[in-house]
Amino acid sequence: METPIAFLISIVVAAGMVALLLVAALIPESRVSRWTRPVVGPNGRYAFGLLIVLWIIGMGILASLGLPANTVGGPAFVGLIGGFFIFMGFIWSVIGE
Numbered sequence: 241m242e243t244p245i246a247f248l249i250s251i252v253v254a255a256g257m258v259a260l261l262l263v264a265a266l267i268p269e270s271r272v273s274r275w276t277r278p279v280v281g282p283n284g285r286y287a288f289g290l291l292i293v294l295w296i297i298g299m300g301i302l303a304s305l306g307l308p309a310n311t312v313g314g315p316a317f318v319g320l321i322g323g324f325f326i327f328m329g330f331i332w333s334v335i336g337e
């Protein structure tokens with residue numbers, strides 16, 4: 241094994257994803273969880289709006305660095321996926337009220 245630290249980090253990330261999916265799978269049985277009320281409430285839309293503004297600033301800074309595509313591609317892809325979830329959370333918080 242050439243990179244044991246990367247291997248351990250990938251195991252921790254995979255375990256975290258499994259735990260998150262387990263929690264998400266168990267939520268329909270309880271109908272309401274503690275974290276859903278603040279997210280879909282009136283303050284949730286402002287929090288997600290702030291996250292959208294921060295995402296736009298972060299992606300703008302990343303685009304303005306002038307780095308080659310093979311250097312900026314990974315962080316840009318992570319930002320793209322993160323932006324998708326931020327926008328979906330904003331839509332959920334606005335419609336959920």
